[in-house]
Amino acid sequence: MRIGLVVQLHGRPDGPNQPAWDSIHELAKTAEEVGFDMFVFEDVLLYRGEEHTDGCWESMAIAAALAASTEHISLGQSVINSPYRSPTLLAAQATTLDEISDGRYVLGIGAGNSDDYEDFGFPPDHRFSRFEEAIQIIHTLLHDGRVSFDGRFYEVGDAEIVLRGPSPNGPQINIAGAGPKMLRLAARYGDAWNWWAYDETVEEMTTRLTPILETLEEACRAEDRATSDLDRTLDLYSVTPPGFEPPDGRRPLSGSADELSSTLLRIEELGFSEVRCDLTDNSTEAVSAMKDVVDLVHSA
Numbered sequence: 001m002r003i004g005l006v007v008q009l010h011g012r013p014d015g016p017n018q019p020a021w022d023s024i025h026e027l028a029k030t031a032e033e034v035g036f037d038m039f040v041f042e043d044v045l046l047y048r049g050e051e052h053t054d055g056c057w058e059s060m061a062i063a064a065a066l067a068a069s070t071e072h073i074s075l076g077q078s079v080i081n082s083p084y085r086s087p088t089l090l091a092a093q094a095t096t097l098d099e100i101s102d103g104r105y106v107l108g109i110g111a112g113n114s115d116d117y118e119d120f121g122f123p124p125d126h127r128f129s130r131f132e133e134a135i136q137i138i139h140t141l142l143h144d145g146r147v148s149f150d151g152r153f154y155e156v157g158d159a160e161i162v163l164r165g166p167s168p169n170g171p172q173i174n175i176a177g178a179g180p181k182m183l184r185l186a187a188r189y190g191d192a193w194n195w196w197a198y199d200e201t202v203e204e205m206t207t208r209l210t211p212i213l214e215t216l217e218e219a220c221r222a223e224d225r226a227t228s229d230l231d232r233t234l235d236l237y238s239v240t241p242p243g244f245e246p247p248d249g250r251r252p253l254s255g256s257a258d259e260l261s262s263t264l265l266r267i268e269e270l271g272f273s274e275v276r277c278d279l280t281d282n283s284t285e286a287v288s289a290m291k292d293v294v295d296l297v298h299s300a
Contacts, residue, residue: 001268003297004038004276005031005287006078006235010047010056019057019282021065028066030284032073035294039066040108040235040276043077043084046116060085060093067101076106078235078276079176079194083112083122087134088159091141091170098165107142108194109135110176128181129153135175139189142170174233178212180219187219192231192273199238199251202266209270232272236264239277241289252280261296 007027011018028039041062047054059077066075076097080090090109097105111131117124133151140147141159149156165171174192175185186193193216197205213232220227240246240254253263264275279286 001265001272001297001300002037002274003264003294004040004074004233004274005036005290006237006276006278007039007041008278008282009041009059009062010044010054012052012054015052015054021057021062024057024062025066025069026284027282027287028070028073028075030287032070034287034291035298036287036290037074038106038274038276039070039073039075040078043080044114044116045084045120046114048115048119060097063097063105064100067097067105070101070104072104074104074106075101076171076174077108080107080109081112081114082109082131082134083117083124083127084120087137087154088141088147088156090134091138091159092161094138094142094171095161095163095165098167098171099163100165103166103171105171106174106192107138107171108174108176109138111182126153128179132181132185135173135185135189139173142173174231180215183212183216183219184222187216187223187225187230190230192233194233194235196235196237201251202263205267206270213271227271231274232270233274233276234267234272235276235278236267237278238280239290240280241286242292243289244281244286247280250280257292257296260293261300264293264297265300 009019031039043059044056094107111127130153133154137147137149137156141161146160147156148158172191174194175190176194178195217227238252240252242257246252246254267275
């Protein structure tokens with residue numbers, strides 16, 4: 001099973017979390033040295049709260065910088081907010097990142113669930129219907145290099161990607177979503193499917209995720225696709241590294257390296273090929289403390 005690291009890009013100048021490029025880059029390089037397979041991050045522009053507002057670095061720029069400054073680790077957004085970008089531009093950006101990263105970029109994408117669309121001038125309505133058109137355009141343009149489309153929300157005359165990266169069909173598409181219609185799109189257009197878990201035991205995850213996974217299998221059958229042909233990835237919010245204390249009021253996965261690796265490998269039994277760990281401590285020391293966990297997961 002593969003194991004990844006989730007990193008946050010949001011914060012504010014006067015707050016406890018103020019991620020700078022240097023710290024993000026240091027985390028990525030440390031994750032690469034530790035042996036993590038994947039480095040994922042969010043795609044949001046603004047988090048408005050009752051008491052304060054957090055901003056977020058733009059994720060495509062971060063992806064390009066990471067692609068150029070790392071060597072082995074795969075990288076990409078956990079879930080791109082589809083409404084932020086036109087599908088043709090997004091496909092062109094993904095192809096460029098495929099080139100810069102030498103095939104290590106993964107296009108994680110979903111219909112979107114942020115509350116900042118209207119603030120930045122993006123349409124907030126008909127999210128599934130817009131995504132249904134967008135993912136068809138993105139998939140066709142990445143796989144075939146050319147697309148024309150006349151839909152309700154998008155019109156594409158004759159878009160063509162002439163310069164292609166090393167991946168024959170473009171970067172891997174990892175679609176996030178849990179509803180039946182989104183799962184059908186994942187089965188139709190995705191190379192992988194992604195979802196999440198937050199402060200849950202494996203037993204609680206199993207209870208919550210099993211119906212979703214059964215619906216995903218039904219969607220694969222409806223698309224005449226083998227379920228084994230669709231990778232499954234899971235973002236784990238959160239994991240406390242060995243030797244660190246879980247924060248008060250939270251229930252992250254925790255324990256020794258042996259205990260944590262055993263817990264993560266139980267998630268593999270649900271059919272997940274990759275888990276991405278959001279650590280309760282955002283330091284490079286915490287990332288380094290996961291080395292034995294990473295090694296044990298890889299050696300299982």
